[in-house]
Amino acid sequence: MADAVDVAGIVAWMNGFQRRVHLEVTYLTDLDSAIGDGDHGVNMDRGMAAVVAALGPAVANGSVLTVGAALHMVGMTLVSTVGGAAGPLYGTMFLRMADGLAETVQLDTDGLTDAFARGLEGLRARGRALAGDKTMIDALTPAVDAMRTAATEGATLAPALAAAAQAAEAGRDATAPMLARKGRASYLGERTIGHIDPGSGSMAFLVAAAREAFGA
Numbered sequence: 001m002a003d004a005v006d007v008a009g010i011v012a013w014m015n016g017f018q019r020r021v022h023l024e025v026t027y028l029t030d031l032d033s034a035i036g037d038g039d040h041g042v043n044m045d046r047g048m049a050a051v052v053a054a055l056g057p058a059v060a061n062g063s064v065l066t067v068g069a070a071l072h073m074v075g076m077t078l079v080s081t082v083g084g085a086a087g088p089l090y091g092t093m094f095l096r097m098a099d100g101l102a103e104t105v106q107l108d109t110d111g112l113t114d115a116f117a118r119g120l121e122g123l124r125a126r127g128r129a130l131a132g133d134k135t136m137i138d139a140l141t142p143a144v145d146a147m148r149t150a151a152t153e154g155a156t157l158a159p160a161l162a163a164a165a166q167a168a169e170a171g172r173d174a175t176a177p178m179l180a181r182k183g184r185a186s187y188l189g190e191r192t193i194g195h196i197d198p199g200s201g202s203m204a205f206l207v208a209a210a211r212e213a214f215g216a
Contacts, residue, residue, distance in 0.1 A: 005107040010070040017209035018048035031198035047082030068101030096122030134178040136199030142167035161215035168207040172200040
């Protein structure tokens with residue numbers, strides 16, 4: 001169990017997320033096939049493979065020394081390698097998470113919560129979406145809220161991220177009865193009702209990977 005997030009922790013988080021995305025690529029593709037282009041799983045799998053290939057060596061050779069630099073590299077790699085809407089959205093999220101952390105070597109619970117909150121704001125601005133629009137924001141918003149509550153109550157990383165992961169999964173599942181209001185899915189109207197948003201699916205995996213890397 002980690003008490004703080006450092007650069008090695010970011011590598012472990014991204015490695016865990018990549019493994020989960022690769023394992024669940026068919027699941028994500030199936031979700032996207034129902035209400036989108038059907039490429040979310042493949043795109044995220046390709047992007048996270050590129051992140052792992054770039055980030056680990058950069059940390060090992062000392063060219064990435066801070067949490068901010070690591071998050072910035074993740075964001076830039078996703079922007080350049082992930083197709084569809086997911087690349088700009090996930091890339092923006094990580095770039096915003098990196099804001100103000102250029103010299104930071106460790107994050108505590110409050111610091112990681114603040115980073116996730118910046119990432120959420122970046123997603124909202126880039127995607128022009130709010131909670132309830134049936135997007136990845138519907139998984140990340142409750143996760144950030146749960147982390148913030150836990151951090152305010154003095155929780156360490158483990159319980160804060162456990163609460164965040166549980167909230168992200170609930171938020172993902174809650175997208176099923178929603179009507180899509182943003183993205184390509186919005187053009188399908190009521191046909192989107194009854195389907196989980198694929199972006200919320202991958203976002204729940206991201207938060208779960210953080211819990212595994214930092215909280216357990």
